[in-house]
Each structure stands twice: as structure tokens, then as C-alpha cells.
Amino acid sequence: MFIGLVRFGEYALQHALVLGVQESRVIMDHFIPSANLGYRGDETMGGRTITIGGEIRDVDYALRVEELRRRADDVARSLDLEDGSAVINAKLGTIEITWTVDRGLTKPSYHATFYETR
Amino acid sequence: MTTHATLNGTITATGGENCTQRGFEWGYSTGSYPNSWTESGSFGAVAFNHPVTGLTNAATVFYRAKAYNSAGWGYGGEQSFKTWNTVAPTDSGAGAETFSGQRSGAYTDEGSGVDALASTGIPVTEAAAGAESLAIETSFSIGDAVTGDDQGSCFKPVDLTDDGGAVDSVAELSMEVTVSEAGVLTLEVCSASDLSWIDMSDSATGYDGTITIEFTVTDSGTLDNELVNLDRSFLDGGAGSEETTFGIPVQDSGMGADYWLVEASFTITDAGSGVDYWWAAQAFIDQSDSGVGVESSLSFEVSFTMTDANGSVIEAIDAMLSPLIMYDSAIGVEFAWRLKGSCLLDDFALPHVLMILIVDEAVMSDKKIHPPALPKRKLIGKPGRVVEIEGWTRSQTDVDDLRALDDGAAHIFIHPSGDTMKVLVRDFNVDRTADEYNRRRYQMSLAECS
Numbered sequence: 197m198f199i200g201l202v203r204f205g206e207y208a209l210q211h212a213l214v215l216g217v218q219e220s221r222v223i224m225d226h227f228i229p230s231a232n233l234g235y236r237g238d239e240t241m242g243g244r245t246i247t248i249g250g251e252i253r254d255v256d257y258a259l260r261v262e263e264l265r266r267r268a269d270d271v272a273r274s275l276d277l278e279d280g281s282a283v284i285n286a287k288l289g290t291i292e293i294t295w296t297v298d299r300g301l302t303k304p305s306y307h308a309t310f311y312e313t314r
Numbered sequence: 315m316t317t318h319a320t321l322n323g324t325i326t327a328t329g330g331e332n333c334t335q336r337g338f339e340w341g342y343s344t345g346s347y348p349n350s351w352t353e354s355g356s357f358g359a360v361a362f363n364h365p366v367t368g369l370t371n372a373a374t375v376f377y378r379a380k381a382y383n384s385a386g387w388g389y390g391g392e393q394s395f396k397t398w399n400t401v402a403p404t405d406s407g408a409g410a411e412t413f414s415g416q417r418s419g420a421y422t423d424e425g426s427g428v429d430a431l432a433s434t435g436i437p438v439t440e441a442a443a444g445a446e447s448l449a450i451e452t453s454f455s456i457g458d459a460v461t462g463d464d465q466g467s468c469f470k471p472v473d474l475t476d477d478g479g480a481v482d483s484v485a486e487l488s489m490e491v492t493v494s495e496a497g498v499l500t501l502e503v504c505s506a507s508d509l510s511w512i513d514m515s516d517s518a519t520g521y522d523g524t525i526t527i528e529f530t531v532t533d534s535g536t537l538d539n540e541l542v543n544l545d546r547s548f549l550d551g552g553a554g555s556e557e558t559t560f561g562i563p564v565q566d567s568g569m570g571a572d573y574w575l576v577e578a579s580f581t582i583t584d585a586g587s588g589v590d591y592w593w594a595a596q597a598f599i600d601q602s603d604s605g606v607g608v609e610s611s612l613s614f615e616v617s618f619t620m621t622d623a624n625g626s627v628i629e630a631i632d633a634m635l636s637p638l639i640m641y642d643s644a645i646g647v648e649f650a651w652r653l654k655g656s657c658l659l660d661d662f663a664l665p666h667v668l669m670i671l672i673v674d675e676a677v678m679s680d681k682k683i684h685p686p687a688l689p690k691r692k693l694i695g696k697p698g699r700v701v702e703i704e705g706w707t708r709s710q711t712d713v714d715d716l717r718a719l720d721d722g723a724a725h726i727f728i729h730p731s732g733d734t735m736k737v738l739v740r741d742f743n744v745d746r747t748a749d750e751y752n753r754r755r756y757q758m759s760l761a762e763c764s
Contacts, residue, residue: 270693
């Protein structure tokens with residue numbers, strides 16, 4: 197587990213193990229006839245996409261899963277990775293929950309995708 | 315080995331009149347107490363206990379405390395614990411197996427400081443006042459009965475005694491077991507590993523702990539990795555495949571009988587102030603099909619979670635025991651497990667589910683901002699969850715039944731947790747390979763629908 201907690205609003209994610217941050221910008225290509233090189237313009241930031249993987253270790257795993265799902269509600273909350281980086285504003289999107297036979301039913305792993313937003 | 319226990323009880327209130335009798339009742343089924351012990355005297359609101367011996371092996375004992383005064387008998391709530399398993403070993407065929415090892419010791423605290431149990435190297439840390447005693451004993455035995463199954467057992471009881479003050483101690487147990495089979499093959503070793511546990515600290519109200527042990531079973535050959543978390547046993551009567559009533563199949567691919575047993579149970583009794591103790595019993599066996607053989611390895615993942623009487627987690631420990639590896643040269647025994655609980659599609663139990671993946675997709679849109687800056691993102695909607703399931707079966711009938719569910723109609727999917735959703739079967743695939751020809755692996759994709 198991370199030394200710090202990962203907090204989404206007031207909610208602390210369970211046993212976060214993997215963190216990925218993807219940053220992108222939206223670059224538009226404008227072709228110029230007869231030119232070897234077109235014009236490329238930076239349209240906007242893409243906003244960071246942050247994926248957090250972890251484990252739920254609780255016999256009440258079904259409740260823990262539901263707690264996570266309920267936060268994918270189009271509400272922007274503060275996402276604090278507690279790793280020294282600045283707190284950002286983000287919405288929770290896709291969530292994957294996996295139960296495998298080698299970890300057992302009460303230790304599902306999860307993958308949550310957060311989208312930085314204005 | 316005698317199976318014994320000490321029953322603990324406390325008279326919490328007398329109603330103003332001391333009790334003239336107190337005692338315990340116990341039996342092997344809940345609500346039934348054919349055995350009883352009482353003592354007479356004048357007893358106030360104090361704790362008492364009584365040792366019981368000759369208990370049945372590997373049984374759950376139910377008991378309750380009782381006390382009597384002129385108002386009649388009063389009874390405590392029913393408690394239970396499991397006794398050790400000391401099942402006698404047998405062997406499946408030719409060849410002899412031995413499996414032995416023992417380690418025991420006792421520790422007495424001298425008042426302060428840190429002491430170590432010299433004979434075992436078990437360190438004990440004392441925090442404050444109070445006397446601790448700690449006894450750890452492990453023993454293993456596997457006998458060879460020439461024919462029949464072989465099995466062994468391992469016990470690790472721990473007793474922590476608190477004399478009333480605070481007790482803090484940490485015990486670490488290293489365990490080393492050598493398994494050898496004479497003649498046919500040499501089996502290897504459960505190597506020394508750390509098994510750590512902490513109890514302690516009963517001063518007044520004390521801790522009520524729960525402990526979970528999970529066994530990860532890995533087969534060295536072509537088999538799956540599986541998790542088992544159970545306390546059951548089964549016996550193979552000869553060649554062929556068997557399936558236990560709780561759904562653990564065993565493939566005996568050669569000759570001889572195969573036997574698998576895992577058992578773990580723990581009891582922590584809190585007597586208010588005074589004595590707290592727990593014990594743990596783990597019996598594990600591999601089976602040593604002595605004629606043709608067994609290939610398997612075991613590794614033990616042990617996790618302890620201590621909770622107090624309010625359910626708050628006090629301590630959690632994860633430890634990995636090094637694997638017990640048994641090498642064999644020829645045909646093996648196949649273990650395969652499944653996720654605990656039933657995974658149902660309507661009323662059809664999906665066979666041997668190994669993996670469940672639930673994807674709750676969210677479709678986002680980006681609203682571009684000028685000048686170029688962070689966009690405003692909006693969750694447009696959710697198309698519904700998708701459930702991916704992987705499992706296997708040896709039964710073509712199961713495959714046919716699963717395929718019949720791929721009918722375009724809505725079905726009710728029930729997760730082992732009890733969570734339900736209405737779904738359509740989107741994809742259903744079955745694979746078979748030459749090396750596991752009897753094993754049909756299936757993948758099923760379910761789409762949540764309204």
C-alpha cells in the first residue's frame with residue numbers, strides 16, 4: 197500500500213497499489229495544400245487521466261465496491277494522491293472489479309479511472 | 315494425542331445472592347449439551363474455568379456456562395471452538411512415507427525487558443507489567459499404513475496467559491518440516507518461514523480476535539493456481555475422480571488414492587480480565603500416491619486480523635509461508651478449486667468459476683475550452699455493467715447448459731456476494747486443449763440490461 201492514502205473527496209481508496217497518470221494535449225492538424233508541412237495547433241489540454249489500482253481486503257467487500265461505484269456520479273471532487281503532488285479536481289469514471297481464484301472472493305482488486313476536470 | 319480445552323466463564327451478576335452452584339455444559343451440536351460439570355459452594359461475580367479432556371478429534375464443541383441460586387439456573391450464551399485434528403495416517407499403496415518434526419518450549423517472563431525462548435528462538439517482547447507465558451508446540455506426523463492413504467497433521471497451539479496486568483507480547487514461530495518417502499521418491503520440505511502472530515493485551519475487557527488463514531495451493535505441473543480457504547477434508551477411495559460435496563474436485567490420474575486435507579481453526583477466549591488464549595491448528599497433507607505419484611506444491615499465505623470486541627481492527631498481519639514442495643516423477647494428482655460461493659445465472663450454478671471481472675464503464679465527454687486549458691469533462695452516461703466470467707468444467711452437459719443460456723433472453727446473474735443484476739449473455743466461448751482434454755475452459759460475457 198502507498199504510504200499515504202489516496203483520497204477522492206473525503207473517501208479514502210482501499211489499499212491503493214498502482215497509480216498511473218496519463219497527460220495529453222489535443223493537437224489538431226491542419227493540412228496546407230501543396231505544403232510539405234501542415235499547421236498544427238494546440239487546441240486544449242486533454243486533462244490528466246489517472247488510473248488507480250488496488251485491493252479491497254474486507255469481508256464487506258460488496259459494500260466497499262458499492263461505495264466506490266456510487267462516486268462515479270459526474271460530481272467533481274478533489275483527488276489527493278498524498279504523494280506530494282498537488283490536489284486536483286477530478287471525476288470518477290470507469291471502474292473494474294476483479295475476483296480471482298488465487299486471491300479469493302473477499303479480496304477483489306479494482307481499477308478506477310479518474311478524469312481531471314475543470 | 316489428547317484433545318483438551320479449558321472452558322472459561324464469568325458470573326457477571328448474582329442479583330444480590332451468591333450462587334450455590336456453577337459449571338459448564340457442552341456437546342457437539344449447537345443447543346445440545348449432553349455433558350455437564352458443576353461445583354458447589356458460594357460464588358460471587360467472578361470468573362471460573364474448568365478443564366475438559368477426551369474431546370473428539372476435529373470437532374466443534376459448543377458450550378455454555380451456568381450458575382444457580384434460589385432464583386434458579388442462569389445460563390451464559392453459547393460459545394464454540396474446534397478441537398485439533400489428529401486423524402490417523404494411512405497410505406495409498408506401496409512405499410513408505412514419513413513426516414515428522416516437533417518443536418516445543420515454554421516461556422516465562424521474568425518481570426521486565428525482552429526475553430527470548432532459547433530453545434526455539436522465539437522472541438517475546440514485554441511492554442509493561444504483568445507476567446506472560448507462552449507455549450508453542452508444533453508436531454507433525456505421517457504414518458504409512460502400507461495400503462490406503464497417507465496423511466499428516468500439524469498443530470500450532472499458542473497459549474498466552476495474562477495474570478491481570480497488561481500483557482503485550484509478540485511471538486514468531488519458524489517452522490521446519492522434512493517430508494521424506496522411503497523407496498519410491500524423496501519428498502521435500504516445508505522450509506522455515508515466518509509465521510507471526512500477536513495476541514495479547516488483555517487487561518480488563520480484552521480483545522476478541524478473529525483470524526483468517528488462507529491457503530494458496532499451487533500445483534507444479536499443468537494445473538491451475540488456486541485458492542482454498544476451507545476446513546474440510548475428503549478421501550479418495552481408489553482410482554478415478556472424486557468431487558466433494560462442497561465442490562472441490564480431485565483428479566486422480568494414476569493409480570492409488572489421493573487425499574487432501576486442509577484445516578484451520580482458531581479460538582480466542584476472553585475471560586474479561588485474566589486468561590486469554592488462542593490456538594491454531596493446521597493440518598495439511600499431500601498425499602503421496604506412493605506408486606505412481608503426486609506432483610504438487612503448497613504455499614501458505616497467512617493473514618491475521620485482530621479485532622476488538624467492537625469490531626475495530628487492531629492488527630493485521632500478512633505472512634507467506636514458504637512452500638511445501640513435493641516432487642514426484644510420474645503421473646500426478648490434479649487439484650483444482652474455485653471461488654467460494656455460488657455464482658448463479660438464473661438457477662444454474664456456473665461451474666468452477668476462477669475469475670469474475672465486472673466493468674462499470676463510464677462514458678465521458680470533453681468540452682473544449684479556449685484558450686487551450688483544462689477541459690470541462692462530463693459523464694454522459696453508463697451503458698451498464700459488463701461481467702466477464704472464466705471457469706472450467708469437465709462436464710459436456712454443463713457446457714450445453716451454459717450454451718442454452720445464450721438465448722437472447724434476459725437472465726438474472728447472482729454474484730457470490732449476493733449482488734444481482736439482470737443480464738444478457740453476450741459471448742460464450744469454450745476451449746479445450748490436448749494437454750487438458752477433459753477440461754473445458756469457458757469464458758462468458760454478460761451485459762447488464764434493464
